[in-house]
Amino acid sequence: MIVDDIFDLVSYHIHEEAHIKVNHDICQSCIHRACTFMCPARCYQWNPENSRIDFAYEACLECGTCLLVCDKGALDWNYPKGGFGVRFRLT
């Protein structure tokens, strides 16, 4: 599946610091966890073992979906620092 091969298909210049910060306390009150299925880069996954969202920013396409569908305001959402993040080659 495409999203499994995202690091082969998309070029990134990954910053050492995450540009989006997830407030896990707020996430606890979320009932839909839309970020876990709507993120087109699959950056958010529900971890049933510790009952929290695992967030990996590295594959982020900076599309904005998570920001718009998170109705709890759990995300401190910023673009990566200048020159970092996704770097589309052709598309």
Added chain:
Amino acid sequence: MKAYDTIVVGAGPAGTTAALIMAQKGLKVLLLERGDVPGAKNMFGGMLPNSPVLDEFLPGFWEQAPWERHVVKRILTITGDTSATSIVFESQNFDHQPYNGYTLFRPHFDKWYAEKARQFGVTLITGCLVEDLLIKGKTVTGIRVGKDEVKAPMVVLCDGALSLLARKAGFCEQPKPSEMALGVKALFFLKEEEINERFNLVRRQGVTQEFLGCTEGIRGGGFIYTQTETLSVGLVFHLDSLKQSGIAPYDVFQRFLASDPLQKTLRGARLMEYSAHVLPEGGYGAVQRLFSDGVLLAGDAAGLCYTNGLNQEGMNLAITSGLFAGETVVDALETGDFSARVLAQYGNRLKESFVLKDMKTFEKTVDLMHNDRLFSVYPKLIGTIMEQIYRSDGKPRKKFGRLGWDAVKEALPLKQAILDLIKGGKSLA
């Protein structure tokens, strides 16, 4: 740091157009882009519809700009479970200059375009993320990048569909999921001759193909755009509808790519790149603030993007709004008045031009596009009717009217179908 007359945030089609126009008129312009090259962050279907203004301020634009194919053919394909019904429109009038639409790669186009602006004296800084607007009272007075502050009498915000800066400054609300869509796209390599053969094209002719009914009941659609030796293939989903579905966009996309019509088109094609971005989908009603004291918004940042089901326009609206924004700043600088009162000229020019006129014309179409049945019941119904028309099975045929009537009655309550027809008719006719 040298003093600038204007700071433009975002070197996409809106920002670069605004910057270029202002530089042509002798203004000192700073153009800031967060990508390490212009276009590195931009995602697009896509086709740039013909924009006559480009040739006016950059004569010979299309001879120089890096585009891929000129679009002569538009296909609308309505997919059922096991069928596809297509309407193919092809015009010889679209096969000579000025062409009606162009496919292109944004990292190539935006980079070239920003370089043009630089040649007119724009100071372009890439890899530069503007984090905040400087605001004094209610007036925007500049921008902040890290610890550095740059002041200017005017700021033009062309920072894309999310427009974080306008939101942070409190000019706009965060767009609602019902007003935004998510586009996911894959780029496939396929030899030029193969593309020409599969779509029946010659020379640099190109085609766009839109798909309806391929999104598993989620409001949205699919697309294929032909570049010289690549195909852009993707899906667009209304965010509220995708959220409600509980389905992952890449799962629907994978099944779309595996569907019969796509398999044939993509046979032997090699996957090269994947991308995704949100886009404004709320139409005229979702256009928020276009200007405030010391600041103008253009392109996606202003919500200037729409579809009426057959036309999908954004990049031409971005370019034209960037032009008006640039010209408005030039006028404001002459009078020395940067208040919203003077900048209102920008809103008026958009309203008088095709940009907001078209969006207004199709204002009600947004409601039609939010009708779930358009993406589930109706595409299937069309497949059922077409298959019954063509099927030969030794049984007597019905007249087409009767056949259609029966199929509609079976698919949904008749009252509903009539209401949808009236509403649809009103929004488009």
